[in-house]
Amino acid sequence: MLYSDKVMDHFTNPRNVGELADANGIGEVGNAKCGDIMKMYIKVDKGVITDVKFKTFGCGAAIATSSMATEMIKGKTIEDALKLTNKAVVEALEGLPPVKIHCSVLAEQAVRAAVADYYKRLGIDPGPIVGEIGDCHACSHDE
Amino acid sequence: MAETRFVYADNAATTKISDAVFDAMVPWLKEGYGNPSSIYRKGDEAARAVLKAREQVAAALGAEPREIYFTSGGSEADNWAIKGVAHTFAKKGKKHIITSVFEHHAVLHTCDALRKEGFEITYLPVDDMGLVSVEDVKNAIREDTALVSVMYANNEIGTVQPISEIGALCHERKVLFHTDAVQAVGNLPIDVKAQQIDLLSLSAHKIHGPKGVGALYCRRGILLPNLIDGGGQEGGHRAGTENVAGIVGLGVAITKAMETLPERAARLRALRDRLIDGLLPIERCRLNGDREKRLPGNVNISFEGVEGESLLLTLDAHGICASSGSACTSGSLDPSHVLLAIGLPAEVAHGSLRLSLSDDTSEEDVDYMLSVIPGVIEKLRAMSPLWERIISEK
Amino acid sequence: MAETRFVYADNAATTKISDAVFDAMVPWLKEGYGNPSSIYRKGDEAARAVLKAREQVAAALGAEPREIYFTSGGSEADNWAIKGVAHTFAKKGKKHIITSVFEHHAVLHTCDALRKEGFEITYLPVDDMGLVSVEDVKNAIREDTALVSVMYANNEIGTVQPISEIGALCHERKVLFHTDAVQAVGNLPIDVKAQQIDLLSLSAHKIHGPKGVGALYCRRGILLPNLIDGGGQEGGHRAGTENVAGIVGLGVAITKAMETLPERAARLRALRDRLIDGLLPIERCRLNGDREKRLPGNVNISFEGVEGESLLLTLDAHGICASSGSACTSGSLDPSHVLLAIGLPAEVAHGSLRLSLSDDTSEEDVDYMLSVIPGVIEKLRAMSPLWERIISEK
Ligand SMILES: Cc1ncc(COP(=O)(O)O)c(C=O)c1O
Ligand SMILES: Cc1ncc(COP(=O)(O)O)c(C=O)c1O
Numbered sequence: 018m019l020y021s022d023k024v025m026d027h028f029t030n031p032r033n034v035g036e037l038a039d040a041n042g043i044g045e046v047g048n049a050k051c052g053d054i055m056k057m058y059i060k061v062d063k064g065v066i067t068d069v070k071f072k073t074f075g076c077g078a079a080i081a082t083s084s085m086a087t088e089m090i091k092g093k094t095i096e097d098a099l100k101l102t103n104k105a106v107v108e109a110l111e112g113l114p115p116v117k118i119h120c121s122v123l124a125e126q127a128v129r130a131a132v133a134d135y136y137k138r139l140g141i142d143p144g145p146i147v148g149e150i151g152d153c154h155a156c157s158h159d160e
Numbered sequence: 161m162a163e164t165r166f167v168y169a170d171n172a173a174t175t176k177i178s179d180a181v182f183d184a185m186v187p188w189l190k191e192g193y194g195n196p197s198s199i200y201r202k203g204d205e206a207a208r209a210v211l212k213a214r215e216q217v218a219a220a221l222g223a224e225p226r227e228i229y230f231t232s233g234g235s236e237a238d239n240w241a242i243k244g245v246a247h248t249f250a251k252k253g254k255k256h257i258i259t260s261v262f263e264h265h266a267v268l269h270t271c272d273a274l275r276k277e278g279f280e281i282t283y284l285p286v287d288d289m290g291l292v293s294v295e296d297v298k299n300a301i302r303e304d305t306a307l308v309s310v311m312y313a314n315n316e317i318g319t320v321q322p323i324s325e326i327g328a329l330c331h332e333r334k335v336l337f338h339t340d341a342v343q344a345v346g347n348l349p350i351d352v353k354a355q356q357i358d359l360l361s362l363s364a365h366k367i368h369g370p371k372g373v374g375a376l377y378c379r380r381g382i383l384l385p386n387l388i389d390g391g392g393q394e395g396g397h398r399a400g401t402e403n404v405a406g407i408v409g410l411g412v413a414i415t416k417a418m419e420t421l422p423e424r425a426a427r428l429r430a431l432r433d434r435l436i437d438g439l440l441p442i443e444r445c446r447l448n449g450d451r452e453k454r455l456p457g458n459v460n461i462s463f464e465g466v467e468g469e470s471l472l473l474t475l476d477a478h479g480i481c482a483s484s485g486s487a488c489t490s491g492s493l494d495p496s497h498v499l500l501a502i503g504l505p506a507e508v509a510h511g512s513l514r515l516s517l518s519d520d521t522s523e524e525d526v527d528y529m530l531s532v533i534p535g536v537i538e539k540l541r542a543m544s545p546l547w548e549r550i551i552s553e554k
Numbered sequence: 555m556a557e558t559r560f561v562y563a564d565n566a567a568t569t570k571i572s573d574a575v576f577d578a579m580v581p582w583l584k585e586g587y588g589n590p591s592s593i594y595r596k597g598d599e600a601a602r603a604v605l606k607a608r609e610q611v612a613a614a615l616g617a618e619p620r621e622i623y624f625t626s627g628g629s630e631a632d633n634w635a636i637k638g639v640a641h642t643f644a645k646k647g648k649k650h651i652i653t654s655v656f657e658h659h660a661v662l663h664t665c666d667a668l669r670k671e672g673f674e675i676t677y678l679p680v681d682d683m684g685l686v687s688v689e690d691v692k693n694a695i696r697e698d699t700a701l702v703s704v705m706y707a708n709n710e711i712g713t714v715q716p717i718s719e720i721g722a723l724c725h726e727r728k729v730l731f732h733t734d735a736v737q738a739v740g741n742l743p744i745d746v747k748a749q750q751i752d753l754l755s756l757s758a759h760k761i762h763g764p765k766g767v768g769a770l771y772c773r774r775g776i777l778l779p780n781l782i783d784g785g786g787q788e789g790g791h792r793a794g795t796e797n798v799a800g801i802v803g804l805g806v807a808i809t810k811a812m813e814t815l816p817e818r819a820a821r822l823r824a825l826r827d828r829l830i831d832g833l834l835p836i837e838r839c840r841l842n843g844d845r846e847k848r849l850p851g852n853v854n855i856s857f858e859g860v861e862g863e864s865l866l867l868t869l870d871a872h873g874i875c876a877s878s879g880s881a882c883t884s885g886s887l888d889p890s891h892v893l894l895a896i897g898l899p900a901e902v903a904h905g906s907l908r909l910s911l912s913d914d915t916s917e918e919d920v921d922y923m924l925s926v927i928p929g930v931i932e933k934l935r936a937m938s939p940l941w942e943r944i945i946s947e948k
């Protein structure tokens with residue numbers, strides 16, 4: 018499979034795993050049929066993501082990209098977190114095999130889903146801010 | 161948890177070459193380099209070694225030496241048998257082939273290729289225990305059926321098919337019968353004559369022989385067109401300078417495996433059953449495939465809420481080599497066609513684990529796996545949102 | 555006559571695995587038994603070894619790694635290339651293939667099989683020096699030509715064909731060009747891009763690598779249907795668990811051969827020329843094949859009045875392994891199609907001797923052959939009624 022050492026590090030010792038009791042934004046994306054579900058918990062304070070946790074059902078790349086994504090948004094403002102792209106996550110992980118790129122897309126989407134949920138809880142329509150979360154492009158499975 | 165130990169539990173994928181096989185191969189990789197087609201002594205010695213291996217393979221199957229053709233492995237043997245029969249019978253207007261939905265890809269993709277050429281393929285279902293029904297085969301046979309191809313034992317879930325019954329049926333209905341016995345050879349008794357098998361594929365690397373060599377048994381009287389044309393090797397039926405060392409290795413491997421089959425199988429079955437019984441108490445898991453009609457070394461269990469690739473990678477970190485039916489390990493999108501065929505929902509198929517044992521597997525290896533796997537499942541479930549959902553729904 | 559010595563002079567038939575190749579293979583026959591498709595480290599290590607070998611083969615040919623597909627040898631590569639191109643282009647109505655009359659049987663019999671399927675084959679003649687004419691290729695190309703397949707160097711008489719010119723011509727005429735380079739690889743410089751070769755077959759056991767492994771170079775963009783369908787190995791284009799040890803052996807063998815090609819070829823040419831010059835003074839003999847456009851290690855001489863098989867057996871008794879174009883050695887009735895193609899009368903073709911040298915051949919080996927062969931010829935002629943007739947006629 019040829020995962021990079023960085024991927025293996027994040028897979029073996031995932032950062033920020035678990036649930037966040039006082040989360041004020043939770044997003045879940047993916048589809049169990051395809052073998053991937055990502056759930057992201059964020060705690061937002063004054064526009065800054067002060068804490069983040071994740072749970073993932075998925076392959077090595079799915080777990081590693083979740084872990085890396087949480088590291089990359091922790092302490093960032095919501096605006097910066099929304100700028101996180103799957104490409105940036107893949108780069109930070111020193112690459113992914115081509116067949117695993119869709120797993121990194123899932124990580125990007127999980128962050129956006131969590132932010133969208135945060136706005137929804139505030140009674141704000143997340144649409145204009147977060148945009149379309151979209152489906153996994155890798156497959157046509159519907160939930 | 162015990163100290164890390166290396167446990168190779170993926171013997172259905174490939175096995176380690178045994179010392180006896182390696183030692184038998186070395187002379188042919190060193191001084192015995194003659195070409196078996198050459199008439200000088202150095203060539204003749206190689207030809208004799210190939211002949212001896214042919215006799216060994218024949219003896220292991222209850223066949224005659226001239227019914228054995230060496231190939232580059234199980235896949236080539238499957239392709240040759242199926243494409244060969246298909247193209248021969250197509251000339252007589254028989255363009256229908258019967259196989260099962262859960263064959264190895266070497267058979268399935270060969271049938272797919274033939275389908276695109278205009279052949280009609282019936283893919284028999286398997287029941288939830290992973291067994292093909294003889295009745296289904298019977299009902300599927302038509303006037304224009306050229307071949308029935310049903311695997312001897314499944315590579316993922318280890319289920320053993322009713323080969324003798326299918327053989328008798330095909331014989332009675334005068335339809336040729338091929339079986340992919342890559343997983344069965346060396347693990348189950350085989351007698352091609354008694355079982356009325358017309359064509360049988362096997363591969364050396366599944367039985368502690370080398371990779372890249374296999375054989376096709378083709379019953380005397382059946383004339384297959386060549387898959388690989390050229391020189392006069394294999395009686396003019398399969399060209400290419402013989403892989404002498406590999407063929408010698410196959411001969412030794414199959415002889416060793418068949419010689420001691422009852423004892424070996426009994427030991428494997430005991431290890432297998434201890435592993436199954438030790439894992440099944442884990443919450444929300446199930447054994448895939450019939451428990452009795454099963455290869456002696458095959459364990460295949462699905463753990464809900466767990467994804468196969470991450471399971472394999474975690475086990476690897478603990479020194480355990482295993483395999484899974486998850487799509488994620490293969491880079492495809494759908495999980496194992498075998499697990500879907502026995503009715504597993506996709507999300508459960510993703511969480512399957514195959515542990516396949518061999519003569520190299522020890523009691524301590526089983527102890528170790530039993531000490532490691534439950535904790536790994538627990539850890540992965542703890543971080544799985546799917547598991548969270550399953551638990552909350554119950 | 556000198557004391558008996560063992561001289562292996564049949565390196566065009568097969569070679570001895572070199573120590574470097576053997577040493578590189580052993581780890582993959584022992585502890586490195588993982589299946590390259592498995593995701594745990596033991597599998598990944600094997601996958602990396604296969605990848606490295608793919609890079610080595612690509613580098614040796616001036617190709618890209620993804621253009622290299624491992625096969626079970628030269629014959630499989632030839633079959634795959636030719637049948638694959640034929641079946642692809644047949645769909646577009648192009649059912650004409652051009653080859654030469656003196657190809658290896660892996661090409662000729664493949665073309666014969668296609669002919670029986672309805673393809674039209676043009677067999678180009680060769681001149682009395684054993685060379686294909688570019689002009690002939692040019693004249694043979696038609697609107698419906700799918701493929702030109704001309705061997706790089708002939709296995710019997712060692713003549714090297716105008717590959718770059720044929721490549722340029724095919725490129726210009728937009729016809730695919732395949733070359734069987736089994737004898738050329740490791741003995742002649744090759745650059746598939748510069749020479750505009752679309753498909754090229756090679757085999758490890760001709761260059762001090764193992765038997766049963768080879769490769770097909772297939773230029774990027776050419777999509778061949780599979781010869782062997784099944785698992786996802788070789789990018790889904792050639793199924794079967796990889797012969798890891800064999801593939802590693804091929805990688806090392808081709809690297810060693812290409813690395814030191816100029817020095818090695820120069821040494822071989824000197825040995826070859828000494829052998830030719832030492833044998834040609836024998837009465838009524840002739841060198842077969844062009845003297846200059848010739849493999850560095852190939853000697854092929856016909857001795858009138860002598861029959862090949864008895865010559866080989868006598869040489870074997872003197873410790874010399876060689877080959878012949880005699881039908882008697884192959885069990886067929888006609889002598890070598892190659893020797894007939896260059897215009898040799900059948901009775902002369904019967905008396906041909908091929909001595910093929912390699913890095914393992916020493917000056918002393920050449921001395922020994924020169925000390926033995928003339929006497930052997932003399933002895934056989936003394937008992938040959940054909941020789942008696944020839945002599946009386948002159
Ligand atoms: C020119 C040529 N082509 C093809 C082959 C076949 O190669 P292999 O024996 O590896 O199948 C050979 C040698 O046997 C050869 O000399
Ligand atoms: C049932 C079955 N058939 C065919 C094959 C293919 O054998 P090989 O890898 O030798 O081509 C395998 C293993 O890979 C197998 O398990």
Ligand code: FES
Binds near residue numbers: 120
């Ligand atoms: S989660 Fe299935 S491939 Fe990544």
Ligand code: FES
Binds near residue numbers: 053154156493
């Ligand atoms: S949801 Fe990602 S592959 Fe289907």
